[in-house]
Amino acid sequence: xxxxxxxxxxxxxxxxxxxxxxxxxxxxxxxxxxxxxxxxxxxxxxxxxxxxxxxxxxxxxxxxxxxxxxxxxxxxxxxxxxxxxxxxxxxxxxxxxxxxxxxxxxxxxxxxxxxxxxxxxxxxxxxxxxxxxxxxxxxxxxxxx
Amino acid sequence: xxxxxxxxxxxxxxxxxxxxxxxxxxxxxxxxxxxxxxxxxxxxxxxxxxxxxxxxxxxxxxxxxxxxxxxxxxxxxxxxxxxxxxxxxxxxxxxxxxxxxxxxxxxxxxxxxxxxxxxxxxxxxxxxxxxxxxxxxxxxxxxxxxxxxxxxxxxxx
Numbered sequence: 001x002x003x004x005x006x007x008x009x010x011x012x013x014x015x016x017x018x019x020x021x022x023x024x025x026x027x028x029x030x031x032x033x034x035x036x037x038x039x040x041x042x043x044x045x046x047x048x049x050x051x052x053x054x055x056x057x058x059x060x061x062x063x064x065x066x067x068x069x070x071x072x073x074x075x076x077x078x079x080x081x082x083x084x085x086x087x088x089x090x091x092x093x094x095x096x097x098x099x100x101x102x103x104x105x106x107x108x109x110x111x112x113x114x115x116x117x118x119x120x121x122x123x124x125x126x127x128x129x130x131x132x133x134x135x136x137x138x139x140x141x142x143x144x145x
Numbered sequence: 146x147x148x149x150x151x152x153x154x155x156x157x158x159x160x161x162x163x164x165x166x167x168x169x170x171x172x173x174x175x176x177x178x179x180x181x182x183x184x185x186x187x188x189x190x191x192x193x194x195x196x197x198x199x200x201x202x203x204x205x206x207x208x209x210x211x212x213x214x215x216x217x218x219x220x221x222x223x224x225x226x227x228x229x230x231x232x233x234x235x236x237x238x239x240x241x242x243x244x245x246x247x248x249x250x251x252x253x254x255x256x257x258x259x260x261x262x263x264x265x266x267x268x269x270x271x272x273x274x275x276x277x278x279x280x281x282x283x284x285x286x287x288x289x290x291x292x293x294x295x296x297x298x299x300x301x302x
Contacts, residue, residue, distance in 0.1 A: 025215065034253075
């Protein structure tokens with residue numbers, strides 16, 4: 001468990017929870033990224049702008065933290081993303097994530113953060129299901145193929 | 146500050162916080178996500194439980210906001226909660242399909258968008274495929290509702 005980073009994980013998680021909480025109590029919106037992204041495509045007036053701005057701010061926040069984080073808070077374990085999935089498989093994975101999150105109306109943030117925080121049985125069922133299939137998939141790819 | 150200005154400000158602040166949180170938590174790294182899903186590596190010490198701490202921290206903080214939210218949002222007319230509340234084949238099947246894609250790539254929607262600003266490249270293709278999959282599924286669901294020919298359990302939205 002040499003890469004386990006519980007403190008950074010808790011701090012980062014708390015910031016995500018703060019984001020979801022503020023978006024709910026002030027704007028009345030669920031911070032589910034799949035839902036926010038999925039509803040950017042079918043253009044409906046007044047429903048698209050805030051979603052694009054939220055997604056742009058998310059990318060900017062992540063980029064700023066990655067560039068400035070190591071200088072500001074050197075004790076945090078800031079990692080560099082490494083993607084090892086072959087390109088064809090990555091596109092198939094993208095399709096599966098798009099189809100699956102649309103069918104189940106949520107992803108790791110919509111069900112995993114907002115849904116669980118609202119004690120939704122539906123979200124708990126979704127989280128247990130995608131966790132199980134994620135574990136099975138990684139096990140097959142890393143250990144059985 | 147007017148209500149609209151407050152709403153727009155919170156939208157940006159929440160987006161920034163979400164992105165900063167993803168980077169600090171390490172969830173921007175697909176390898177770290179796969180290392181969490183790799184339960185088979187527990188006996189050899191290769192498992193990384195970080196993701197559970199990220200989700201736990203996020204859920205605990207968000208819980209208090211949801212629990213103590215007012216009757217109406219501070220800067221909006223109403224809440225926009227999830228409208229589809231049944232546990233059915235569509236929910237579980239969709240979550241299963243998502244889980245396979247998540248396990249294959251180590252990416253889910255939030256980190257994919259974050260990685261656009263950190264390591265732009267192949268992740269763009271992932272996002273394009275994800276948007277296409279979501280869009281096509283949305284069209285299919287709308288068509289199914291119009292035809293009133295439910296698959297298994299009737300989806301209602």
